[in-house]
Amino acid sequence: MTLPPLDRLYQSHGPAVLRRAxxxxxxxxxxxEILHDVFASLLEKPEQFAGHSSxxxxxxxxxxxxxxxxxxxxxxxxxxxxxxxxxxxxxxxHEGSARAELREVLRSLPEELAEVAVYHxxxxxxxxxxxxxxxxxxxxxxxxxxxLKDQVERAR
Amino acid sequence: MITPxxxxxxxxxxxxxxxxxxxxxxxxxxxxxxxxxxxxxxxAARSLELSADRxxxxxxxxxxxxxxxxGVASAGLPAVLAGTVPARIMxxxxxxxxxxxxxxxxxxxxxxxxxxxxxxxxxRDGSSAxxxxxxxxxxxxxxxxxxxxxxxxxxxxxxxxxxxxxxxxTFGASSPEYVGxxxxxxxxxxxxxxxxxxxxxxxxxxxxxxxxxxELDESLGEERLVAVHCSAPHAVSEITAALxxxxxxxxxxxxLPADCASESRVIVKALP
Numbered sequence: 001m002t003l004p005p006l007d008r009l010y011q012s013h014g015p016a017v018l019r020r021a022x023x024x025x026x027x028x029x030x031x032x033e034i035l036h037d038v039f040a041s042l043l044e045k046p047e048q049f050a051g052h053s054s055x056x057x058x059x060x061x062x063x064x065x066x067x068x069x070x071x072x073x074x075x076x077x078x079x080x081x082x083x084x085x086x087x088x089x090x091x092x093x094h095e096g097s098a099r100a101e102l103r104e105v106l107r108s109l110p111e112e113l114a115e116v117a118v119y120h121x122x123x124x125x126x127x128x129x130x131x132x133x134x135x136x137x138x139x140x141x142x143x144x145x146x147x148l149k150d151q152v153e154r155a156r
Numbered sequence: 157m158i159t160p161x162x163x164x165x166x167x168x169x170x171x172x173x174x175x176x177x178x179x180x181x182x183x184x185x186x187x188x189x190x191x192x193x194x195x196x197x198x199x200a201a202r203s204l205e206l207s208a209d210r211x212x213x214x215x216x217x218x219x220x221x222x223x224x225x226x227g228v229a230s231a232g233l234p235a236v237l238a239g240t241v242p243a244r245i246m247x248x249x250x251x252x253x254x255x256x257x258x259x260x261x262x263x264x265x266x267x268x269x270x271x272x273x274x275x276x277x278x279x280r281d282g283s284s285a286x287x288x289x290x291x292x293x294x295x296x297x298x299x300x301x302x303x304x305x306x307x308x309x310x311x312x313x314x315x316x317x318x319x320x321x322x323x324x325x326t327f328g329a330s331s332p333e334y335v336g337x338x339x340x341x342x343x344x345x346x347x348x349x350x351x352x353x354x355x356x357x358x359x360x361x362x363x364x365x366x367x368x369x370x371e372l373d374e375s376l377g378e379e380r381l382v383a384v385h386c387s388a389p390h391a392v393s394e395i396t397a398a399l400x401x402x403x404x405x406x407x408x409x410x411x412l413p414a415d416c417a418s419e420s421r422v423i424v425k426a427l428p
Contacts, residue, residue, distance in 0.1 A: 015213035
């Protein structure tokens, strides 16, 4: 499987990338940057898509990685600022508190579990779909989901 | 946590719906997905939401700042990707590269053989085999040379850089051009990477070095640089304002002056 021309891919798959980034980051500006970065990265390194999954699955994964990375970077910056007694102004979310809560959980989870949390809680993917996107076995997904639920429980 | 949308294990995830709406599903997979939609109000409603989202995107999709066909070819990428994505500028996060602008860029050249490096880069540009520069219409090139300690080397596509690296931008065109380099952060803040109030006038030729350089700070990640080149003189503040200006409901900044165009580069900053 090969990538279609990038302009066509942008029209057909860009909406999903943008929506996904928006869901994860809660910021239209950040989401549009992720959208841009994803397609610019594909132009720079098209070999990233190896054809092991559908293009949409691949883009879901790529967008998730980049959005989670940005959330973690934000958390790091906030901690740094707090250490220097200069906390950032509190941001009041315009969206539901559930998504804001999920975002906080994602920031605190290890990378692998944060990704699973997105697929499991936010996307409500089946374990088969998660296995495809993570390129691992369904059994491994089952274990990851169990670990995730355990960690979320303990955090409450 | 999020209230579950799926009513049953057979319900379609967003991924499945996105695949269906983007035309990725066919045969039995498509038939079964459509059959489910016909009998499930929750999934049908979600499908309508995603369809509306797609229409909205089609009507007001943000333009991408991607190199044109020649740039793709020079980077050695498949011609299939040389699409017609509009080459416009879109804000990109540049927090980390807000490094120190080194006005005395001559220090960059001291004892490090910059002349030889630039000659090598010009040779690469001439053969269109370099990943160090992006080429667009008119044979324009934009690249950079990196100084890391005692080493100096040409920046490649998606070059990994380290805090403390010093970048000297290079530009090439078949006629004299007025050139500057900017970073645009997530909040739309535009950072010019030159202290001069005017764009630098560069002579015609390949890999002409800009007069100033920047030193990278401590933050990490993949980022984007934008070079703007014009056929007439412009104030740096004018270009900064053009890049920063909102364009109505669109996230794309207002158009640059008519005699200007832009190039961009992705670079990755990581710890050594």
